[in-house]
Amino acid sequence: xxxxxYDQLGKRDGLPKDLQKLLEKYPRDSWGEDVLNGNWVAxxxxxxxxxxxxxxxxxxxxxxxxxxxxxxxxFLRQYSQLMSLMLKNLDSHHAVEDNYIFPKFYNKSKQxxxxxxxxxxxxxxxxxxxxxxxxxxxxxxxxxxxxxNGNLIDNLGKYKxxxxxxxxxxxxxxxxxxxxxxxxxxxxxxxxxxxGH
Ligand SMILES: [Fe+2]
Ligand SMILES: [Fe+2]
Numbered sequence: 001x002x003x004x005x006y007d008q009l010g011k012r013d014g015l016p017k018d019l020q021k022l023l024e025k026y027p028r029d030s031w032g033e034d035v036l037n038g039n040w041v042a043x044x045x046x047x048x049x050x051x052x053x054x055x056x057x058x059x060x061x062x063x064x065x066x067x068x069x070x071x072x073x074x075f076l077r078q079y080s081q082l083m084s085l086m087l088k089n090l091d092s093h094h095a096v097e098d099n100y101i102f103p104k105f106y107n108k109s110k111q112x113x114x115x116x117x118x119x120x121x122x123x124x125x126x127x128x129x130x131x132x133x134x135x136x137x138x139x140x141x142x143x144x145x146x147x148x149n150g151n152l153i154d155n156l157g158k159y160k161x162x163x164x165x166x167x168x169x170x171x172x173x174x175x176x177x178x179x180x181x182x183x184x185x186x187x188x189x190x191x192x193x194x195x196g197h
Contacts, residue, residue: 001117009122009169015176019115022183035186039196044101047093048174054086055167062160065153072152076144083137087130090170094123097177104193105184115180122173129166136162 007016015023035041058079065075102116136159144152190196 001114003114003118003121007118009125009173012176015115015179016118019112019118019180022187023179026183026186028179031182031186035182038185038190040190041182041185041196045178047089048178051086051090051093051170051174054082054089055170058082058086058163059167062156062163065156066160068149068153072144072149076141079137080141083133087134090126090130094126098123101195104195105181108188108193109184112180112184119173119177119180122169122176126166126169126173129169132162133166 004016006012014020036045061070061075061078061082064070065072070078098120102120106113106116140152140155140159143155185193185195
């Protein structure tokens with residue numbers, strides 16, 4: 001299903017209104033332990049929490065390097081480890097959602113098909129943003145190994161803008177995805193969708 005321009009990731013603010021009906025019935029502060037600790041939900045939210053943590057750590061080392069509180073060597077090592085952890089895990093997470101998780105919801109909740117297509121489209125947009133991050137990140141890494149600290153700091157300032165854009169898209173996607181799928185699990189349970197075991 002074609003995603004409306006204003007519903008695209010980066011353009012919308014939270015889930016589109018039409019997709020919020022179940023969220024209104026099951027708002028975040030009502031999500032009970034039984035749902036959050038469910039087999040599939042607990043694992044899935046654990047992955048989301050990992051992405052949020054990696055993203056905070058990357059943000060952290062960028063700020064520390066910009067404040068000259070981190071050596072170039074330490075920054076480059078931590079940056080490449082964190083970014084490779086992020087990209088590897090995000091790639092497999094999205095592949096599992098697109099090919100295994102979303103189809104399970106797709107078959108059982110026809111009224112949310114637009115929402116599932118929206119989330120799948122988000123993955124594409126996130127991966128476009130990742131291309132920019134990787135391009136700028138590689139430049140940063142090769143520069144860091146060869147140039148003066150001042151030059152790296154200059155480029156890190158530019159890199160941060162690209163990294164922040166990616167971050168905003170990722171976090172907004174994670175929130176919207178949870179806001180669409182957790183209320184459905186609240187309403188029907190994991191087993192109804194063939195999740196968990
Ligand atoms: Fe996703
Ligand atoms: Fe996800």
